[in-house]
Amino acid sequence: MKIGVIVFPGSNCDRDMYHVLTDVFKLDAEYFWHDKGLPKNIDAVILPGGFSYGDRLRSGAIAAHSPIIKDVKKMAEKGIPILGVCNGFQILVEAGLLPGALLKNTSLNFMCKWTSLIVENNKTPFTNKLKLHQKIPIPIANGEGRYYVDDETLKKLKKNNQIVFRYSEVVNGSSDRIAGVCNEDGNVVGMMPHPERAAESEINPIDNKPSSLIFESLLNTIGVKN
């Protein structure tokens, strides 16, 4: 079993994600550069954060047209767990794998701060070890992190249980305080906050257990340790 960490030109949380997957949770992970395909034996895919293509045009817009995204789409259809964090979330949205859009924060500034999430859906491959409504202390770091959906889509998201995380406070003006969503099948999850920055006690000043459960959920889903 293997987790693919996709690296685009400008990704900058790839190494952090890889460290947490391999060193902390002892999972088998491998980097994949954006211009190639993904091998068949991949059990989960993670799109890490960063500034793919320097956020030119719109954050995530160019990376969403990378060759590797074709394979990501195929895997999404097959039900393979896929997680996009921060810029990874923006790319999944631009690629049409997740609904909505990510706009500039209402402060119009880049924001780096600790906040907390509320778990709204604990049935996804990345949240199945978390309790419903559990609080997760976690940092955000983004300039275009305000999740936006129109009212009709919001209704649909609620109906299909596609809202995975909400912020516990008003952070950036996102629709219905949404911080993370999933596709209708629940296997593709995108979130703006950074679980890889919160899963170790050394760097989490509040509590690293809840963020750890995001990775343990994945472990729980795909089964085997390295």
Next chain:
Amino acid sequence: MSLEPQELDDLTSKIGRKPTSTELQIVAAEWSEHCSYKSSKKHLKMLPMKGPLVISEKGYDSGVLDVGYGYVITAHIESHNHPSAVEPYGGAATGVGGVIRDILSAGTRPIAIFDGLRFGDIEKDLQARWLFKNAVTGIADYGNCLGIPTIGGEVEFDECYSNYALVDVAAIGFGKKKNLIKNHAKKGDLVVLLGGSTGRDGIGGSQFASDSLESENRSAVQIPDPFIEKLIIEAILEARNQNLIHAMKDLGGGGLSCAVSETADALSIGIEMDVNKVHTRESDMNPDEIMVSESQERMLIVTNNDKLKKLQKICKKFRITCSVIGHVTSNNMMHVKKGQKTCANLPTDVVANATLLDRPSKKPAYLKNIETEKKLKPILDYSKMMMKFISSPNIASKIWVYGQYDHEVGIRTVVKPGMDSSVLRLDNGKFLAAKIDGNPKHCYINPREGAIGCFEEACRNVVCTGAKPIGMLDHLQFGNPENPEIFWTFLESLKGLTDFAKYFEIPCVGGKVSLYNETPSGPIKPTPIIGILGLIDKTPLYSQKITTGDCLVIIGDTKNEMGGSEYFEYIHKFVGGKCPVVNFQESKTNMNIVLDLIRKDLLKTVHDCSKGGLVVAISELCMTHQIGCNVSLEKVPGPKLEVDRILFSESHSRYLLVLEKKNLKKLEDLLKKSKASYKMIGVFGGENIQFNQENKNVIDLRVDKAQKTWLNSLRELVVHG
């Protein structure tokens, strides 16, 4: 922008003929103050640069320290003052880019950025506000995109920077000792230019930076592209891992002229290059422009024919251009051609080594009566004054600034920005604390003692996390050195820093001198900035939540040293008085005992006492931990002083310790033995910050109200005016 007449004579006599136009451009760039340090170089030698942890290699642009178990850290500091003063966004951003490439040049991965920012009075001056806002955005957009955390710095406002800006950037790198690039080259090796294309931006930038800022020369400001820089970082580190780099240098001030001549001079080689081979942004650039363009995101690499293919493959992967622009020769000449035609052919040592100057110095007249105090208007209501004080731009929380910087990326930041110093975890199990500090108000009143104070304050800040200072970076920023009075202040500061560095055995591992910092209304105040790197072998002090009943102990004497204090300058609008003086012995005693107490795990948190004095330091603890405190001012150690002196004096070597009551006895025993001056002065609890003298209340603030003001006032001022 050209050579001075005597410099032209000097050049002509050294090469025995009239220089060509390209040669003039090359030499003017390289002999500028910015690149050659011609005014300062003779004197900088006094700083101690060696130490047991220092690794020196030829041609490094950054300092290297051995941190154990096969790992090294690299560090460097730069400024981008002139560019930031006319184009703050691009100037500040490219300032970050430049220092990052210096770290990369040694073969290490950049892991942290620090920024020191100084502007005019943003309360009154709209232009200063505009400069501030855009410089912060420039740094944020650049550093965040690179994925290098900006984990510390400082922001200060003073009228002496009106219509001007000081933007200092320091960076730290980390890597394996065996991966350091050991610069070397031999005849026949190839010279490769890698990265962004060479354009007409930043032409003459280093000369621009070496003149007083009289005209807004925007074309001398470089254009930032952090995306290319990020690709360069990854490409170079990949090339390093494959051992493809013989020597490397970043293109900064002076562009190709400096990079080529300095590389050749440092390695005792010659370089022959063809400007036609340089990938340019515009097709009709002439050799002179190509040689002095300061376009960003470019690196010069020396490799050989066998390795070139692999290097090109890496560049193709990252879609960055690399051009073979020349080759290494053995004749110690810098030979620049355009096709077959020679544009310049100069001995590298002539280009790389400007004639050093011995500038005259004279004690400034303004210092004659500066220590005389005037009679101050009495403060009737200190509580009211304090609310104004904590909302003033220099005292208010800088969360609006560091909240825009990604300070978590890289997942090393174990102690976050906002308190004394941030701490990073390293791969060898150790931790690195780092801080930069400056204090132009103190340095104006006493350039020597002020500079020493900056040094000590930066040390105090890292000591508060449990780190032992292991290296220093200095950045000396002054006005026009041709003015003997200004040059005197430069020398005084430098001598002070040297004395402190020698006494504490802290080597200077890197530095920079920035002169000609002049505004339309005169020179800036002397502004040396000191960066300190501190190493923690085991665990840093993770600040624990302060709770009711915890004790507040102060170490160090509070003295009547009000000159240059925020209280005198912001509240009383008075510049003068005696500035704080560091007693080296006392400083060492206090530093050592604080480190010992942290190691013995007796403390919940430690906070340094500096800008704004004791009252601000204690209030910061209360506001950060959202708890009140009851402080007895008569217990504060030191000579007997008026109440405002106890509250606002900025005396050095003072630390605030917070501990559980049960540890007090043990703490006092250790403090007694250490011979440090100390006293328990307060107890935490309640919802009010209270300062009393002999049971009479002097200040009473509600923590929640004070905290809200302190956290929000800077943002309010910048966003809403």
